[in-house]
Amino acid sequence: ATVPPGAHATVSHAAPAPGAPSAASPAGGAATRSPYRQLRPLAALSAERAALGDLVAAAKWGTGGPIDDPAREREVLDAVAAQARQLGADPAATRRIFRDQIEASKVVQRGLYRLWTADPARAPRERPDLAKVRAEINRVNEALVRAVAASPGARSAPYCPVVLGVAAERVRSEERLDALHTRALGRAVRSVCGG
Numbered sequence: 001a002t003v004p005p006g007a008h009a010t011v012s013h014a015a016p017a018p019g020a021p022s023a024a025s026p027a028g029g030a031a032t033r034s035p036y037r038q039l040r041p042l043a044a045l046s047a048e049r050a051a052l053g054d055l056v057a058a059a060k061w062g063t064g065g066p067i068d069d070p071a072r073e074r075e076v077l078d079a080v081a082a083q084a085r086q087l088g089a090d091p092a093a094t095r096r097i098f099r100d101q102i103e104a105s106k107v108v109q110r111g112l113y114r115l116w117t118a119d120p121a122r123a124p125r126e127r128p129d130l131a132k133v134r135a136e137i138n139r140v141n142e143a144l145v146r147a148v149a150a151s152p153g154a155r156s157a158p159y160c161p162v163v164l165g166v167a168a169e170r171v172r173s174e175e176r177l178d179a180l181h182t183r184a185l186g187r188a189v190r191s192v193c194g195g
């Protein structure tokens with residue numbers, strides 16, 4: 001069978017062709033990818049992570065357990081800093097970005113709790129398994145650290161806020177984010193720019 005040009009890009013686990021842009025390889029990608037292509041994955045993955053806040057909220061709703069889990073937050077921050085080190089990314093910048101990601105998840109969870117308290121008919125009837133939801137969050141965390149590692153140029157550039165704003169606005173529109181998730185996305189990417 002003939003392989004169409006660019007087909008490798010659709011095979012998610014295939015190694016990129018030599019010189020192909022890759023979010024996972026800052027050496028091959030960050031220098032050659034446009035600022036938008038460096039920053040867009042950060043906005044898209046931030047929206048994806050914030051959306052998982054819905055499932056976390058549903059997993060906790062009605063259990064009496066708190067939204068804040070400082071032990072889990074430490075685990076997340078330590079894991080992403082370690083992964084950043086492995087990828088040659090800045091662990092301090094990675095931690096800073098993930099503190100915002102965590103705050104964004106809480107924006108979603110608190111917002112949904114308010115909604116569900118005011119209108120119990122809209123509260124979830126099923127309770128997802130928190131461990132499974134966290135496994136999904138871990139997967140997004142890993143992709144986010146790769147996106148951080150692949151974007152040092154764009155993140156430290158003076159135009160970063162403008163390009164990131166465009167990326168976030170496109171994600172908002174394409175994903176049809178509601179007001180709560182739009183606010184969470186803004187919170188999530190607050191300190192992406194600045195190196």
Ligand SMILES: O=C(O)C(=O)C[C@]1(C(=O)O)C=C[C@@H](O)C=C1
Pocket residue numbers: 056067068069070072073076101102103105106134137
């Ligand atoms: O895992 C949870 O329990 C979450 O609420 C998610 C999350 C996160 O964003 O990673 C957010 C708030 C908690 O304090 C801990 C972690």
